[in-house]
Amino acid sequence: MDLETARQIALSFPGSEEKDHFGIPSFRVKNKIFATLWVKHNRMMVKLSPVDQSVFNSFDPTIFYPVPNKWGLKGATFIELDKVRKDMLEDALNIAWEAVIAKKGRK
Numbered sequence: 001m002d003l004e005t006a007r008q009i010a011l012s013f014p015g016s017e018e019k020d021h022f023g024i025p026s027f028r029v030k031n032k033i034f035a036t037l038w039v040k041h042n043r044m045m046v047k048l049s050p051v052d053q054s055v056f057n058s059f060d061p062t063i064f065y066p067v068p069n070k071w072g073l074k075g076a077t078f079i080e081l082d083k084v085r086k087d088m089l090e091d092a093l094n095i096a097w098e099a100v101i102a103k104k105g106r107k
Helices: 003-011 050-059 086-106
Strands: 016-021 024-029 032-038 043-047 064-066 076-080
Touching (some): 003 086, 050 064
Antiparallel strands (some): 016 024, 032 043, 043 076
């Protein structure tokens, strides 16, 4: 998976837009981040629930793993783009996008 394909997938969700987030591209819906692109490391971070994070991590912990900080404990998950299948990246991004939409809808 290359960076541009990952970017296009993230932008394919309704209402998604790309904005800078401390020097890295972030993908947002209703101005809430659901993913970031770590260009220098060829990886993406998606905001999952801890349960969803564990499901993806159990598939392959070398592809899907918690961000190594407090955000990782809350479900922030790195995805290694050079190893991930396109359909799995799409699934992870969709779950992250839907979680933001659902959270914004409750307010």
